Amino acid sequence: MMAADHPGHGRPGKPTVKGSSSAAAGWIVGLVTVVVVGGCIGIGVLNGDSGDTTVPAPAADERADTVPILAQAATSQGICYGWRLESYYGSVVSVGSNLGDGVAVADNPACPRWVEVAAEVRYTSESSESSDSATVDVTGSTDIDRADLYAVENGLQRFGLDDDAFVDDPGWAVCRAAVALPLLVAEAGLAEPAAAPTAAPGAPAAPLPDAGSDFWRDRWGWLLAAAGLLLVTALLFTVGFVQRSRQRTRTPAGRTRGKA
Template identity: 65%
Template sequence: MAGADRGTTGAKNPVSSAKAPAWKHVLFSVVLFGVLAACILGSIFGGGDSGTDVPAPAADERADTVPLLARATADQGICYGWSLTEGWGSDPVNVGSNLGDGVAVEDNPSCPRWVQVVAEINYTSASSESSDSAVVRVTGSEDIGYAELSTVRSGLERLGLDEDAFVDDPGWAVTRAAVMLPLLAVEAGLAQPAATPSAGPVSPTPLPAAGNDFLRDRWGWLVATFGLLLLAALLLTVGVVQRRRQLREAVPAQRAGAGTAGPRTRENA
């Protein structure tokens, strides 16, 4: 009986031990599938992709652009501004004009005549097959025609401010385009160029004396000639001194020779 019980017990244990791992594998697979599904759904329907946000122009870019536009408005009588939009038909990310940062020119009572650059940027998520894109337009008040605005828009592209520049750095591109609007408005015939400040009469300063052309053009030759003459005079002086020394040494020798030759002549006689 004891052996039978042990046999029975030994037969039941393999069945229970075989069933337990199977349930554990199934439970582990279900949990793993649920975690993966939650991660995928969270990435798709989560709080959005931060990489699709369009950055506004930097504070220094806006601060530098506003006074330039204000100066152009004072000279030309046209208000200039910019508008940066994220996506199609959404609220602007940033606007600005000669009136200040955050102040638009469109439908502004202070700007009866205005021109602005409008950039609409569309950034797509990393999982999307579509590429980033931008639409750049130049709009103006009702008294400004389509032909003039098209000329201004073409001028922006000619200056390198095309759609690719706006996609790469929309904040810099939109403020840079706004600064170029006054110049392109003059080119399109919308405004007159700023008057060049005229300087008062200036009395000419008398030039210094020109001097002698002969000496100025030939001073090198004159210096060389003077040096050669000085060297020749030095050599001549040295030669004369040496010649005199030789003559002084030769005279006593001749006198001594003349004294000895006399007696020999008389003896011979």
């Protein structure tokens, strides 16, 4: 009986319970940390390359507005006009001409004489050290001198259709370049100026969208991971503070019982 009342043997089970509770809390916090941080980092990694290298095609209304303009110019000047947009990795994104959306003019029996603007756009992933780039060429049938085609190609820059424009909005830029071909061809002396359109002109082409900053678009996954780390840190601090407070509360009571 006296041994049972000794302070050192009064409640042998209490330290074990506290150790088990602390260990369980530690395992829970560790599991939450792994799940939250791992999930956030995984999202960031997947987001870093998701969709970054996809070259957008011209919108349906852009293609629909371009075809009749080219058709009228082709009828007036006797030259077929078209566009071709490709990605750097070899896939054709969009092709069209005065013959219709999806119909190319190159080597087309219906177009013995033709001029086409061809753009190749390369988008690189966030992890790549290379920058986005574009290559724009104006090609034509064999009866058209390469020097004249080169003059037409250089003339595109007067309309703001440089490589940067094709990188910012390739779909809009390639359609805009195709529409500019009849005027530049006439300036090069390859044909008479195209007849003025008889129909009322459509709405003016929309300006290039603001490229903005890629920081938030390309790094939202990493920012989410950072927020997850902050959340886990706050959770760890809270759990530690609560456990410390409980230990301070229980320690005086345990000492009082031992002295008794």
